[in-house]
Amino acid sequence: MTLDVEPPNPPELRDVDPNEYDDAEVVGETDYKRDEISTLLQAGAWQQAWDTWAEDTDLTESELAITEDLDLIQHYDFFWDSFADRVGYHAPGIPEDWKEREYHPDLDSWGTVSSINAELTELGQTVCEVLKADYIEWESDYEPPDDLPDFE
Template sequence: MTLSVETPAVPELEDAVDPNEYEDAEIVGDTDYRRDDLEALLRDGAWEDAFVEWRESTDVTEAEWEVVLDLDLLSHFDFFWDDFADRVGYHAPGIPEDWKEREIHPDVDSWKTVSSINAGLTELGQTVCDVLKDEYITWESEYEAPEDLPDF
C-alpha cells in the first residue's frame, strides 16, 4: 500500500528530554546525543529519504495521516545518538491509551485507528533511524569497551 501524501517538515530535535526518561529507551553511560548533528542530517535529506521509503509500504491510510497532522504528532518525534550501542535511538509519538476519555480527535473512534497510527509512527521512526545510520552518519562510536572483558 502506498500513502500518497507530501513529505512533512523535519521535526525539530530538542535537548529538553533525556532519552532515559522514555519507557522505550535506555542509554548506557554519559553520552552526547548529537541531536544537532542528527537534525542537520535530517534536513540534508535523511528525513525525505526515510519518509519516501516509509510511505511506500505503510498501512497508514490517508484519513489516519490527516489525524497525525491534525494532532501535530510529528513534532513530538525525538531522535538521538546512542554511542554505547552505536545506533540512532528514537522516541515515536502516539495516541495515548486514554484517547476515549480525552476525545482527542473526532476521527479517532476505534482501537484499530489508534493501533494503525501508533504502529505507523513507530515504523516511521525506525525507518528514519535506519536511513540515518546506513546512509548519512559518517562518525564512529567513541565508546571503547573495557580491556578486561572475558573472551567467549
C-alpha cells in the first residue's frame, strides 16, 4: 500500500544518551553526531527516507493523523554509533496502557496501536539505512584496544 501524503518535518534531535533506552546498546560513544545527522535530515535524507517508506507502508492516512495529533515524529532519536559503524535510532510509540490513559480518541484497538508502532519502527529503520547509504561520509572513530587476546 502507498501512503500519498506530504511528509512531516524531520524530528529535532535532542541530546539523550542512547544507553538510557531500554532497547539500545551503544558501547563507549560520547559523540553521537546529532547535529550532523540533523543537518543531513534537513538536506534531503528525511524526504528520501519518507518517500521510500511511504511506497510500502501499511499505515493508513487515519493512523498517520493519530501520529500527527500525538506529535510522535518529533520523538524520534537518531544518533551515530561508532562502535557498530551505523546510525542508531529510537522510534516513538504508543504505550501499552493507551486504553487506560485514553491516549487518543481515535485509538480503538490493539491492531491499530500495533500497526502504528510497527510502521514507526520501519520508518526509523528506513531513515537509518538512507542516512548510512547515501548521506554519511564519515568513518567510525572506534578502534579496538591493543590488548585484546589473540584467539588463534
